[in-house]
Amino acid sequence: MRFPLVLLTLLSFAFAKAQTSRAYSNEFLNIGVDAAALGMSNAVVAKTGNVNSGYWNPAGLMQLEERELSLMHASYFANIAQYNYGAYAMPIDDRSAFAFSVIRFSVDDILNTTQLIDDQGNINYDRISTFSTADWAFTLSYARESKLDGFSYGGNVKIIRRIIGDFATSLGFGLDIGLQMQRGDWSFGLMARDITTTYNTWSIDEDEFATVQGAVANQNQELPETTEITLPKLQLGIAREFTFHYDHVLTAEVDLNMRFIQTNDIISSSSVSATPALGLEYGYTDLVFVRAGMGNFQNEMQLDGNDNVTFQPNIGIGFKYKGISVDYALTDIGDSSAALYSNIFSVNVDLSVFSR
Template structure:
């Protein structure tokens, strides 16, 4: 039943959209990767320094000392939707690095009941089939040092593929730009500008299949939506510092500010832009065991009595490191502390130095 409802929601989104260019798309790319980052509420843009930097801030790839591989799996909405990620990165020389990653976010085995009833009104369950709706993103990252000490930049080129069974599919392309700076007193700063070119998605539709949906909705003027989606740019600005206590203990504190150029329910919002902070901590012992916590996604939600209530998204995480193998876990969601179901996120990272 849950998958059937998601199926109807997907189709209604396609069929019921107005004849305008939609400015929201590719939201699956905002969920995040790497359980270590998710455990800190995604506040990692200033200090990310491994293979996962290709997603968070490609400038961080310059901190790689050897090739790295990362994989992640998580399930959302009571295991209905699956999010899978794999990435590989390697240093080119002492001044540049490159990486590539692939993300798939999808719901599989959805019942297609649009042909359940034939033209004579007969119900035939043999006409029911299964299909999947999936979003893919392939990202190629490049990072390089700048002549200024401690300053580096990185660029992402993204190809986005979105598929809703045989009903609709799209191709998209966009660019990201990231910058990192490390001061002499160990403070780290970062800026990640996503979709700086306003990522463009072009959709194509199966008119015959959509017509079956349109005819089933009586009394409404349903039309096929415009075939263009635009993803508006976003900024993530961060700062962090790592403290060492008695040689064996460490504390990493990080603060990020997420900026969207629109008015919404974020903590601070205006007609020009909205601002949403995220705070994360990582406590480490002998660089072997890590305990993480974070809070972010602050929203001013309107209640039924027209009052506003502030919601937020907490997260927890745990990590282990042995030689060049990293195993991380995060307990989080993609909503707030009271609505969405929490998910268990696992990721593994391998540094190829263990093979040398």
């Protein structure tokens, strides 16, 4: 049987965050989107300029020339968890642009074995049911060009919906802002996530939750708190584009990802922690792309008690033809996972190719 008593584990994990790990609420939103960006270790906040800018830096939507569509799918943990993303973006006029995106991170068809044994102590497999957990994020993005040449700004409004079977649901709202500036071959970017602090409010079905309480004696005897808090995060980026013989373009970007809490990041204090990310992209005739990156630099304690600096390398390739881009990345699940590396594919489509 897959996932024996997994319900207890998932509920315990999800609700414990409301009490002890509020800074890590809505972590599925930190995984990232677009295989091209993931192949560069997410170091794209300064240079992003397509439909996926709604996620990375909404100010980058001002680089759009036509309507674009993006789709991505990834499977983690031996296909147990599914991560799906879709986005649509379009220019509104010469000075503004709009985007909408959806993210779903889920584990489906989980076996609920909490009622496997009846009141008489008999095992009854007919009492096994299934349920799913799903984290949803709906984001509306808007960008505008400033009167200052090369400067643009944008923002996101996020609605977050999280579901754990019939036991609990939550609803949250968040705001992001982004800035971008272009100066010749240089690009600068800033992305501030959850600037007002994002709150998720949980609604718990007490009757369903009572079945979980009775599954294991003396555990989960009280209802958990019903509010999760996502603290603000800040990303700063600087990028430079190098062109060789017209057909060869190398883009390099360095980002600094900051969280306002103490973590194992390579730069860490009681009030703020930060880790750098470096991304490189080589493109030939805007047709073939090769990418690499390093990020998630962490201080990890070894068995001997000493700290060791670790980092996460990523690689990727991409192809673009007549407005259709297909990208691949070999990357980890997210900034703080020890999971095996995953194969991620994404597709970006310039929708104007279908109207010509």
